Amino acid sequence: PPLIHGVMWSLLLNIATYVTLSFAMKQSSIERLQADLFVPQRTAPISPNFRRWRTTVTVGDLLNTVSQYLGPERARISFETFAVTQRVNLERTASADFQLLRHAEHLIASAIGVASARMVMSLLLRRRSVSGKAALKLLDDAHAALHYNQEILQTALNHVRQGIAVLNREAQLICFNRQFAEILDLPPQMTQVGVTLDEILDYLKTKVQHQAGDDTGFVARRRLAYTTEGVPHLERFPDRSLVVEIRAVRMPDGTVITFSDITQSVEAAEALERANATLENRVRERTEQLTRLNSELGRAKGVAEQANISKTRFLAAASHDLLQPLNAARLYITSLVERQIGGEEARIVNNIDHSLENIEELLGALLDISRLDAGALKPSISSFRASDILRSLEVEFAPVARDKGLELTFIQSSMPIETDRTLLLRLIQNLISNAIKYTPHGRVLVGCRRRGASLQICVYDRGIGVLPAQRSEIFKEFHRLDQGARVARGLGLGLSIVQRIARVLDHGLSVG
Structure with a gap:
């Protein structure tokens, strides 16, 4: 069929072209290296193609070759350890057997890779029997492998954050990465293989921080600081605000130096150190300031207290002195009222009597407040029954409630209490007086409740009431609520006196 005929001719032409081009094209070194990774060669020591008999390679040749890649000390120790475990002769003139060759290949592979190690061993084994063309081919392959590994290593080093520089025994630069030049800000002529560490340090002399006039030595x-292993060195670059940490690691044939940018860490540590250094000063300053403010506050408080005491004493003296002529005036007015005068004169006399009564009530309240604030009233504690003062209060306020059309009820209690009888009586008088004054109609109830070992005296009324938000305002001096001012006259001092008496007696006071 035509289809099969066409397929056959296409396959034959493709195969012929593949074979012809394979023989005609020259294989490059990198292609041979990549092919050796997949197709074992006859020179590969991993495969059992090494002959079991002795080779022309001596132990000395093998040791010198391995030393070029691992260093003499490490190569010697590795060979001696292998000889002890495998019982191999390590005389330098003796021929190297298959086991030693294989061990040498593994050592070289650990340094330059399997493919490169294979090329090195092949060149070593065939150096006396190989032709010139084959030797050049082996050298070409080894060079390509080493170049390939070097490119991989350089790419890996360039992706490391730290700067890395490798020096030989003479402190000459043999390998470095891109970050090394960037961190130290080195010009191109300073980043060349063969440049000495002294030349680099001489260039950095004007860039790093050091004492003025300390150029000698x-x-x-710096060379000693840069190459001392285990002791990190900090280098500061003031023009770039940069801090670099330098660490060195010794190698058999040189030194590896790393350069790390630690500017942020150093700045954070310095900021913390400054904060710790100034913390004690700040605490001392704040303590002195607080002490000074407390002293000023204490003095101001003392002045205010002294002024308040002086004011209270003045009010007490003034109230007492004013009450005496007011009492005399009240006597004259009372005598006029008793004469039963009529007409306009009687109205004027009654108005004067009410005015004097108000003044006397005001001055009496001021006198009580001043005595309570000044601490002049000291409670005289005695034991008595609650019913004793409740009966006297009932007798006092029953006619007042009856005249206003209110029902006044007392619930007696025979429970004994310990307090100041006079002050407690004055306290309850003010509460009952307010209850009767601000209750237009209904009932006022005065009773007692036990609360464990205490007694609670309650005054209930059906008056205008007090909103919860206004309960703290009713105890202020000369302050009256609008709804109360519309119902009855008053000075706004009764509950202030009640609160002060309760404070002196250390009794609780609440509004429900």
């Missing part, structure tokens, strides 16, 4: 001191 700068390079020697």
Whole structure:
């Protein structure tokens, strides 16, 4: 069929072209290296193609080759350890057997990779029997492998955050990464293989922070600091506000130096150190300031208290002195009222009597407040029954309630109490007086309740009431609520006196 005929001719042409081009094209070094990774060669020591008999390679040749990649000390120790475990002869003139060759290949592979190690061993084994063309091919392959590994290593180093520089025994630069030049801000001529560490330090002398006039011996001191293993060195670059930490690690044939940018960490540590250094001063300053303010506050409080005491004493003296002529005036007015005068004169006399009564009530309240604030009233504690004062209060307020059309009820209690009888009586008098004054109609109830070992005296009324938000305002001096002012006259001092008496007696007071 035509289809099968076309497929056959296409396959034959493709195969012929593949074979022809394979023989005609020259294989490059990198292609041979990549092919060796998948197709084992005859020179590969991993495969059992090494002959079991002795080779022309001596132990000395093998040790020198391994030393070039691992260093003499590490190569010697590794060979001696292998000889002890495998019982191999390590005389330098003796021929290397298969086991030693294989061990050497593994050592070289740990340094430069399997493919490169394979090329090195192949060149070593065939150096006396290989032709010139084959030797050049092996050298070309080894060079390509080493170049490939070097590119991989350089790419890996360039992706490390730290700057890395490798120096040989003479402190010459043999390997570095991009961050090394960037961190130290080195020009191109300073980042060349073969540049010495002293040349780099001489260039950095004008860029790093050091004492003025201390140029003598700068390079020697920095060289020692940069290459001392285990002791990190901090270098500051003031023009760039940069802090670099430098660490060194010794190698058999040189030194590896790392450069790390630790500016942020150093700034944070310095800020913390400054905060700790100034913390004690700030605490001392704030303490002195607080002490000074407390002293000023104490003095101001003392002045205010003294002024309040002086005011209270003045009010007490003034009230007492004013009450005497007012009492005399009240006597004259009372005598006029008793003469039964009529007409306009009787109305004027009654008005004067009411005015004097109000003045006397005001001055009496001021006198009580001043005595309570000044601490002149000291409670005289005695034991008596609650019913004793409740009966006297009932006798006092029953006619007042009856005249207003109110029902006044007392619930007696025979429970004994300990307090100041006079002050407690004055306290309850003010409460009952307010209840009768601000209750237009209905009932006023005065009773007692036990609360454990205490007694609660309650005054209930059906008056205008007090809103919860206004309960703290009713105890202020000369302050009256609008609804109360519309119902009855008053000075706004009764509950202030009640609160002060309760405070002196250390009794609780609440509005429900």
